[in-house]
Amino acid sequence: MSHKNPTSRRDFLKLAAASGVALHSGAFANQLLASETLAPGYVPQDGSNKSLVVIFLRGGADHMNVIVPYGDPDYAAHRPTLAMNLESGLIKLDKTFGLHPAMTSLQSLWASGKLAPIVCAGSPHTTRSHFDAQDWMEFGAPGNRGVRDGWLNRYLATTQKKGDSASEFRALGMQELLPRSLRGTYPVLAVPSSLTKKKSSRNLDAFERFYGEGGDMLEGGEMMSGEREDDAAGVVKSGRITIETLRRLQAIIAASEKKNKNATVSGSSYPDSRFGQRLKKIALVLKANEGLEVAGIDYNGWDDHAQEGGAEGNMADRLRDLSTGISAFCQDLGPTLDTTTILVMTEFGRTVKENGNSGTDHGHGGAMFVIGGGVKGGEVHGDWRGLKPENLYQGRDLAVSTDFRDVFNAVLENSLGFEPPSGFFPDYKPNRLKKLF
Amino acid sequence: MRISPNSHRMESMEPRTHDGFPSQDDPAAAPLNDRERAAHLLSRLSYGPRPGETDKVIEIGAEAWLKEQLQDKDPSDPRLASWLSEYQTLALTVKDCAAFTYTERERGKTQTREEQRAERKKRRIPLDEVVWSTALRAVYSDRQATEVMGEFWRNHLNVSFTKGQNIYAAVPHYEAAVLRNNIWGKFPDMLKASAMHPAMLYYLDNHLSRRPPSKQELAEIERKTKRKTGSEERAVEAVQIASQRGLNENYARELLELHTLGVDNYYKQKDVIALAEILTGWTVDGGRKGSQDFVFKASMHVRGDIKLLGKKFPEDQEKGPGQGLSVLKMLGEHKGTADFIAMKMVRFLVADKPSEKLVAKVAKTYRKTKGDLVAMTQTIVESEDFWSRSNYRTKFKTPYEFILSALRVTGADIDRQASIGRYLQEMGQPIYHCDDPTGYYDTADAWLDPGVMALRWEFATDLANSKIRGVKIPDTFYDQIPHDGPPRLWQHHLTKLILPGGAGDRTRAALATVTSEYLDKKKRVPDLYEIGPTLVGLLLGSPEFQQQ
Structure with a gap:
């Protein structure tokens, strides 16, 4: 595939930073760009390619129906229709916690020490708005309306190396629109589902002239007079990045499919769901070992105000899909899992008491999972303060005992080998979670 | 230097004038010329010009056009009228719609697979009809401003089919009675209608919310x-x-956060709970024999005077919904609501980053007119901001706006089974399927991720080349331009039709190259019907067409 206008990613960044339309102006990354010095670049210490896959459960997944505190003496009373116990098939983690019965496919990851559940993780901010809570979590900046770039995008922008080309494929969102954590100045591809169609590559060629570095009449890379830059500058940039990165991705996936054709890992059966199929594609890219560092994927629908269900039901169905997907993904990755970390998060947990409709309302502390090589799995992380009224946040929710930024920080450091400089998470003093990795 | 007396005339015969864009000397701050003004108005308050419409606006002026748009009578395209007349559920009450889609099952008899399929299909009729009629109206209605603002309110007071089957039969009536009926009315009326509608009560779970038992x-x-x-x-x-059993906070929270005051504006968690208590008993008279309409059930209601936003709301002595109604009235008159609705309308119609000055002006109109949506729209359209060059063609179309404007501008024929839903789905904006109560966002940062252009190019080329089932650009579209003119000018004529505000240099150069390649390769006589679709696909996928 030809690249008529090889363009450095730095140019993209400059363009992107100047536009502020398509690619949000990230104050932090802009600062770095403006000073023309880049933060100490990330060099993989051992030469291996480390990567992080982030799964966001949108809607506020109910902590107590995922990592279930069956051993807490007050649990059952709070959850008359939802409560489960070991007899309901909970996967025992320890004497207090069990995983929801629909998550059996994660059992082997737990047993092999590759799954680390974190209880009562969340934001120091009090909001119970989905939309603020999601934004602030994905921007890594609770309560701060000034930050508009995602924490993962900041990571990519900060570790940007001079002379990198945009076709060097460091990150993707495996869905049509990016998770907010990946939005920002660094150009990240949102992968359209029609990616593999032939006509989609024909279109890339056809529209290159319209979105390329310049029209055919341009010489010396200068804007032609009369170019109304403000009209559609953001669109042009977005289109240009689309062409370059999609071509690269198509090549990677084609090569990986060829390479892995005879080596389909036995036993890794992804669910037919959209989630499962997207994970499968991410695995293909990771196995190609072409430098993918960050992939993001959303899982919608966790706002269980009514008919949440216990061992069976609406939430159980989602948990089953989630778990079989993750489990298949890990098997599929094989040895690549050693250098891959999967982070599962949600914007907040839900009320300790179930509400009047066999559901739960917006709460506070939530569940997180860190899965993969290097993580200290096989034990439950985080501080559980119990379900006595005096220990609940505002008398109704799980209190947050682990700041989600502590987890992000640990993952960046240990999974991606990147030590976030001060200010990376605004107004945050790092608290090292020594036990997580 | 000799200046020919005709030089001005000659200049104006250069191809570029066919596109009607301004002289290159225009400084960035120059006011929009007549053609640009018409193009701008039609891009913001309609889904783009039908053939001849831009010239019409230039002729009658923006004011007259808007006035015409606000008239009740809709002398729409006869095709639209005939399509709408075929729909069975759009004018039904929720009860009639539920009855219409209900399948009687024989007791003690298990359904065959076919019967199950038929039942599911029947239940989905209102879903298909409301989705389809929304799209068809947006493309074909002559009351375009109504359709554009309809989309705004559909998102502001979002309900979604993704919530589940109990909502299906309620949505056609919601669209008609809550939204369309109030688009040019007063916001507090629309708010109240939404609060008392089964679709909203189901969607945000308020129908379940009740006081805990004694x-x-x-x-x-x-x-x-x-x-x-x-x-x-x-x-x-x-x-x-x-x-x-007890409170469900879902609706109370979104009523404050998304429908009226804006997030964490004036209210705290205790207000959410207070409002949830006030709204207990606001439910639906469901069940097979119910009216399927709003009902206040005193038995579910938390009795007593309740303090909300620092103000006491006394219990309704008539055992009716009076307490909740006075809260809705208060919210409808609240400064926070005026500010929030004004900000959202300006963001939608003018710019992703709305000017505070204009927002304040529109909020003032809201307070002065008690939320009159005609007056607010007029305040916006009459503002300097609206017509500023800095807001001209700078707002990124949502997928919905992109697809519908492409269908409209090409005069596409659409039949009922057309598969445009798939494209909306892939681009992330299927009609009436937004899970989040925020509704779909209307700003570029929600839609302009690297990668999304691939989907738009696919749609653009599919549409132009008649590759979308049930959709065709008729020959009459191409018949508008002179076939016998020089083939090199075809691109200019097509540009004028699709981008009435003109194309930038890059796009014109690219189109010229495509035309040249075609003409150089062609041994036969150049054929507009042959090269036309290629050019139209490229124009629809061009950077300029993504903007409004």
Whole structure:
């Protein structure tokens, strides 16, 4: 595939930073760009390619129906229709916690020490708005309306190396629109589902002239007079990045499919769901070992105000899909899992008491999972303060005992080998979670 | 230097004037010329010009056009009228719609697979009809401003089919009675209509929200269960379950956060709970024999005077929904609501980053007119901001706006089975399927991720080349331009039709190259119907067409 206008990613960044339309102006990354010095670049210490896959459960997944505190003496009373116990098939983690019965496919990851559940993780901010809570979590900046770039995008922008080309494929969102954590100045591809169609590559060629570095009449890379830059500058940039990165991705996936054709890992059966199929594609890219560092994927629908269900039901169905997907993904990755970390998060947990409709309302502390090589799995992380009224946040929710930024920080450091400089998470003093990795 | 007396004329015969864009010398701050003004108005308050419409706006002026748009009568395209007349559920009450889609099952008989399929299909009729009629109206209605603002309110007061089947039969009536009926009315009326509509009550769970049972009631439940089952244990269990019944905060929170005041504006968690209590008993008279309409059930209501936003709301002495109604009235008159609705309308119609000055002006109109949506729209359209060059063609179309404007500008024929839903789905904006109560966002940062252009190019080329089932750009579209003119000018004529505000240099150069390649390769006579679709696909996928 030809690249008529090889363009450095730095140019993209400059363009992107100047536009502020398509690619949000990230104050932090802009600062770095403006000073023309880049933060100490990330060099993989051992030469291996480390990567992080982030799964966001949108809607506020109910902590107590995922990592279930069956051993807490007050649990059952709070959850008359939802409560489960070991007899309901909970996967025992320890004497207090069990995983929801629909998550059996994660059992082997737990047993092999590759799954680390974190209880009562969340934001120091009090909001119970989905939309603020999601934004602030994905921007890594609770309560701060000034930050508009995602924490993962900041990571990519900060570790940007001079002379990198945009076709060097460091990150993707495996869905049509990016998770907010990946939005920002660094150009990240949102992968359209029609990616593999032939006509989609024909279109890339056809529209290159319209979105390329310049029209055919341009010489010396200068804007032609009369170019109304403000009209559609953001669109042009977005289109240009689309062409370059999609071509690269198509090549990677084609090569990986060829390479892995005879080596389909036995036993890794992804669910037919959209989630499962997207994970499968991410695995293909990771196995190609072409430098993918960050992939993001959303899982919608966790706002269980009514008919949440216990061992069976609406939430159980989602948990089953989630778990079989993750489990298949890990098997599929094989040895690549050693250098891959999967982070599962949600914007907040839900009320300790179930509400009047066999559901739960917006709460506070939530569940997180860190899965993969290097993580200290096989034990439950985080501080559980119990379900006595005096220990609940505002008398109704799980209190947050682990700041989600502590987890992000640990993952960046240990999974991606990147030590976030001060200010990376605004107004945050790092608290090292020594036990997580 | 000799200046030809005709030089001005000659200049104006250069191809570029065919596109009607301004002279290159225009400084960035120059006011929009007539053609640009017309193009701008039609791009913001319609889904783009039908053939001849831009010239019409230039002729009659923006004011007259808007006035015409606000008239009740819709002398729409006869095709639209005939399509709409075929729909069966759009004018039904929720009760009639539920009855219409209900399948009687024979007792004790298991359904065959075909019967199950037929039942599912029948239940989905209102879903398909409301989705389709929304799209068809957006493309073909002559009351374009109504369709554009309809989309705004559809998102502001979002309900979604993704919530589940109980909502299906309620949405056609919601679209008609809550939204369309109030688009040019007063916001507080629309708000109240939404609050009392089954679609919203189901969507945000308020139909379930109730006061927790009293001790007496629990004792009654215990007694009854024991008598019925003879089991002490079952009775205790039943009491436990019943004692959990209670408030559901979902609607109360979004009513404050998304429908009126804006997030964490003026209210705290305790206000959310207070409002949830006030709205207990606001439910739907459901069940097979119910009216399927709003009903206030005093038995579910938390009785008593309740303080909300520092103000006391006394219990309705008539045992009706009076307490909630006075809260809605207060919210409709609240400064926070005026500010929030004004900000959203300006963001939608003018710029992703709305000017505070204009927002304040529109909020003032809101307060002065008690939320009159015609007056607010007029304040916006009459503002300097609206016509500023800095807001000209700078707003990124949502996928919905992109697809519908492409269909409209090409005069596409659409039949009922057309598969444009798939494209909306892939681009992330299927009609009436936004899970989040925020509705779909209307700003570029929500839609302009690297990668999304691939989907738009696919749609653009599919549409232009008649590759979308049930959709065709008719030959009459191409017949508008002179076939016998020089083929090199075809691109200019097509540009004028699709981008009335003109194309930038890059796009014109690219189109010229495509035309040249075609003409150089062609041994036969150049054929507009042959090269036309290629050019149209490229124009629809061009950077300029993504903007409004």
